[in-house]
Amino acid sequence: MTFWGRGYFRSPNCAAALCSVIPMINAAKDILTSKAARVYVNNLIARYGKVDELTIDSRNRRVRLVCSLDGESVPISIDVDGYRIQNEGAKRFVVVESCRCSRRWVESLLIDHVRGKKFELPPWAAAAL
Secondary structure, eight states: OOTGGGTSOSSHHHHHHHHHHHHHHHHHHHHHHHHHHHHHHHHHHTTTEEEEEEEEETTTTEEEEEEEETTOSSOEEEEEEEEEEEEETTEEEEEEEEEEESSHHHHHHHHHHTBTOEEEOOHHHHHHO
């Protein structure tokens, strides 16, 4: 029996409507996750500065941060151009595969201490990503 025969949708038009709604739901999820992640990361880096903007694009596995770091005269931008989610038992981890930064010294720090390493996700983030 096909998906349509089970009565989930009465017509292909209904499926098309659902397909147009899913990207909007994902965008809303990314907005909410971005706001929660900004608060979370601000708590982690409070000693060094603050995150002014954080946007997550879970579909394309990208993250963009704009941070005001103590001692820096202008905000810096950090772009995570690729990440993957790794499951280990009941825990989920994020692994940054590619990143770049508007400040060379911060980019070097990210390459040495973030890229390729796994970081455990809090439960709310694990569910959203």
